[in-house]
Amino acid sequence: MLKSVELLPDKSKDELTRMLKEKWTIRYFDEKVDEFFAKGMIHGTTHLCVGQEPTATGPCSVLRDEDKITSTHRGHGHCIAKGADINLMMAELFGRSTGYCKGKGGSMHIADVEKGNLGANGIVGGGIPLATGAALTSKLKNQGDVILSYFGDGAANEGSFHESLNLASIWGLPVVFICENNQYGMSGSVKEMVNIENIAERASSYGIPGVVVDGNDLIEIMNETHKAVKHAREGGGPVLIEAKTYRWKGHSKSDARKYRTREEEQAWKDKDGIKRFRDLLISEELLTEEEAENLRKQAKQDVEEAVQYAEESPEPGLDTLLEDVYA
Amino acid sequence: MREITYVEALRECMSQEMRENENVFLMGEDIGVYGGAFGVTRGMIEEFGPERVRNTPISEAGITGSAIGSALTGMQPIVELQFSDFITIAMDQLANQAAKLRYMYGGKGNVPMVLRTPAGSGTGAAAQHSQSLEAWVAHIPGLKVVQPSTAYDAKGLLKAAIDDPNPVIFYEHKLLYKTSSDDVPEDPYSIPLGQADIKREGTDVTIVATSVMVHRALEAAEKLAEEGINVEVIDPRSIVPLDEETIVQSVIKTNRVVVVHEAVKRGGYGGEIASMITESEAFDFLDAPVKRLGASPVPVPYNPELEKAMTPQTEDLIQACRETLQRA
Ligand SMILES: Cc1ncc(C[n+]2csc(CCOP(=O)(O)OP(=O)(O)O)c2C)c(N)n1
Ligand SMILES: [Mg+2]
Numbered sequence: 001m002l003k004s005v006e007l008l009p010d011k012s013k014d015e016l017t018r019m020l021k022e023k024w025t026i027r028y029f030d031e032k033v034d035e036f037f038a039k040g041m042i043h044g045t046t047h048l049c050v051g052q053e054p055t056a057t058g059p060c061s062v063l064r065d066e067d068k069i070t071s072t073h074r075g076h077g078h079c080i081a082k083g084a085d086i087n088l089m090m091a092e093l094f095g096r097s098t099g100y101c102k103g104k105g106g107s108m109h110i111a112d113v114e115k116g117n118l119g120a121n122g123i124v125g126g127g128i129p130l131a132t133g134a135a136l137t138s139k140l141k142n143q144g145d146v147i148l149s150y151f152g153d154g155a156a157n158e159g160s161f162h163e164s165l166n167l168a169s170i171w172g173l174p175v176v177f178i179c180e181n182n183q184y185g186m187s188g189s190v191k192e193m194v195n196i197e198n199i200a201e202r203a204s205s206y207g208i209p210g211v212v213v214d215g216n217d218l219i220e221i222m223n224e225t226h227k228a229v230k231h232a233r234e235g236g237g238p239v240l241i242e243a244k245t246y247r248w249k250g251h252s253k254s255d256a257r258k259y260r261t262r263e264e265e266q267a268w269k270d271k272d273g274i275k276r277f278r279d280l281l282i283s284e285e286l287l288t289e290e291e292a293e294n295l296r297k298q299a300k301q302d303v304e305e306a307v308q309y310a311e312e313s314p315e316p317g318l319d320t321l322l323e324d325v326y327a
Numbered sequence: 328m329r330e331i332t333y334v335e336a337l338r339e340c341m342s343q344e345m346r347e348n349e350n351v352f353l354m355g356e357d358i359g360v361y362g363g364a365f366g367v368t369r370g371m372i373e374e375f376g377p378e379r380v381r382n383t384p385i386s387e388a389g390i391t392g393s394a395i396g397s398a399l400t401g402m403q404p405i406v407e408l409q410f411s412d413f414i415t416i417a418m419d420q421l422a423n424q425a426a427k428l429r430y431m432y433g434g435k436g437n438v439p440m441v442l443r444t445p446a447g448s449g450t451g452a453a454a455q456h457s458q459s460l461e462a463w464v465a466h467i468p469g470l471k472v473v474q475p476s477t478a479y480d481a482k483g484l485l486k487a488a489i490d491d492p493n494p495v496i497f498y499e500h501k502l503l504y505k506t507s508s509d510d511v512p513e514d515p516y517s518i519p520l521g522q523a524d525i526k527r528e529g530t531d532v533t534i535v536a537t538s539v540m541v542h543r544a545l546e547a548a549e550k551l552a553e554e555g556i557n558v559e560v561i562d563p564r565s566i567v568p569l570d571e572e573t574i575v576q577s578v579i580k581t582n583r584v585v586v587v588h589e590a591v592k593r594g595g596y597g598g599e600i601a602s603m604i605t606e607s608e609a610f611d612f613l614d615a616p617v618k619r620l621g622a623s624p625v626p627v628p629y630n631p632e633l634e635k636a637m638t639p640q641t642e643d644l645i646q647a648c649r650e651t652l653q654r655a
Contacts, residue, residue: 043631044451095451095630106453106629122455123413124385157384158416185385187361193384258360318636325625 023053024299047074051248054273058221068116070127075120090306096313125158135175154185174232187259200242215245216273336482355407391417398440408444426469454626459590476541478508483518521568529559547644578609592621615654
């Protein structure tokens with residue numbers, strides 16, 4: 001399909017342009033959420049993935065519908081990339097009854113189990129064992145499904161990460177661990193919190209492959225996750241992929257970003273993975289400037305419509321308080 | 328006197344202790360230049376440096392356990408967990424190590440550490456960032472459990488916790504961080520653990536309230552006073568050790584009692600307080616059953632109205648006092 005670079009997964013022109021639009025949808029969705037939090041229109045807290053769109057879109061694009069993901073507190077992008085309806089996501093952020101969690105979960109708990117998204121997670125590292133367990137189901141039931149587990153660089157210092165990688169390795173489970181290394185936890189720089197260059201190196205201590213990818217290079221991300229998913233699906237066991245990326249915004253809604261410089265932020269913004277993919281599709285003549293611009297506008301419009309849907313949705317009734325808990 | 332916030336009171340206490348006592352140091356996630364998730368340690372790394380204000384990886388079991396180990400060997404660490412929900416990850420080290428070491432070793436060795444952490448709902452942080460799990464730790468012999476409700480109490484209780492030779496779980500509350508008091512002395516002072524505070528004197532009904540509920544109890548008392556009902560509000564301040572005497576004497580005086588906490592009512596510490604009252608000499612003085620209020624048995628919901636409906640509000644306390652007073 002592409003002339004200038006090798007693309008391993010088989011993707012049509014339509015599929016590639018859809019992916020470009022999806023990244024814009026993720027960006028506009030989170031920018032909208034940012035605006036609403038600032039205005040006090042959404043309460044609680046949120047974690048935005050602006051700048052990390054390629055690591056949401058790329059890995060999810062090589063999955064089958066039946067494959068599953070576990071996500072993180074910074075999960076809006078993963079959710080959209082796994083096929084979520086942004087209307088229901090926005091409604092959840094507004095705490096409305098039509099939201100993915102009926103208004104009970106909020107930003108940190110959006111899940112779309114039907115689409116194979118086993119949920120965002122408020123506990124750093126909390127999803128990694130869940131993904132391992134889902135992969136165990138797939139193996140025990142011979143389903144052939146692969147589970148993709150998203151987590152951050154910070155999460156790689158939790159016991160849950162280490163215990164899960166070991167389990168998945170000794171049991172040969174079909175799970176791909178994908179570490180979105182955006183260089184910081186909340187404020188803790190990965191340079192200070194980890195004494196190795198690449199988190200992917202940790203794979204070797206569990207006897208599994210570890211790979212580093214450029215988190216702004218959608219093609220490289222797709223190629224490496226394609227290989228890892230294939231390896232896992234064919235019974236080769238887990239793979240750890242580390243994507244070097246950057247969150248453009250603060251950690252959560254109140255963050256003065258004292259732990260990093262504005263120059264560093266700008267340097268990463270200059271590597272914008274959306275622009276890079278857009279330029280590639282144009283230079284490959286899969287898309288004209290004008291078509292690209294239309295896609296971008298459409299993504300923005302979709303987000304506006306999601307906001308309208310959310311605003312028009314009803315609040316959950318107080319009678320729902322005790323629903324959906326067994327005991 | 329100057330007015331300072333609950334956050335400032337905590338910071339002032341830790342800073343004063345660290346200036347006086349070189350064994351005291353801090354460990355926690357993002358407590359350095361970020362100043363902690365709620366700004367409690369803001370400015371401290373600038374004064375004390377990264378050796379004594381240790382910014383840690385996201386490893387709750389590891390940092391809590393290493394605090395316990397360093398306490399056992401002569402240091403006096405203060406650990407900050409960003410949200411008290413994450414205590415679950417540190418629980419083995421707290422329950423199986425910190426709480427038991429001294430006893431298991433036949434009285435040899437101490438674990439003089441403090442684990443500070445914010446609990447509670449009301450911020451829209453939802454199910455994994457809003458719990459009140461103090462009854463879990465209170466159940467374990469060997470751990471002390473403190474819940475300050477004001478800036479004054481926060482400063483004095485934290486000093487007592489730091490000076491205590493035992494592990495202390497120090498529950499702060501997110502909704503209280505920005506509240507302020509004008510009665511906080513600048514000089515260090517200590518409020519002994521196990522000493523309740525009568526936050527308001529009254530004669531008709533006692534409310535025993537912890538943490539943020541102290542403020543709702545005071546509001547309820549204010550409203551009921553307009554109807555001529557005189558409420559006494561007791562804040563235990565620490566639930567382990569618990570000042571049973573102050574509670575019992577109050578109930579003997581008022582003959583009626585409402586026990587309230589934000590934690591889920593089922594299995595909550597209010598049950599312990601209620602049975603302590605009925606087992607005490609106050610039993611013969613009760614004119615109504617002990618009334619308990621706590622949260623509904625569900626995870627904390629995100630929607631603000633549902634979140635409010637889950638936990639006792641001032642109105643619920645007024646209602647509970649009325650019901651208790653209506654019993655013949
Ligand atoms: C067990 C646990 N510890 C701490 C936190 C508070 N917290 C939320 S996000 C975060 C940083 C996570 O860093 P990383 O895993 O790199 O993900 P990122 O936020 O960078 O996407 C922290 C410390 C939490 N939610 N859960
Ligand atoms: Mg990170």
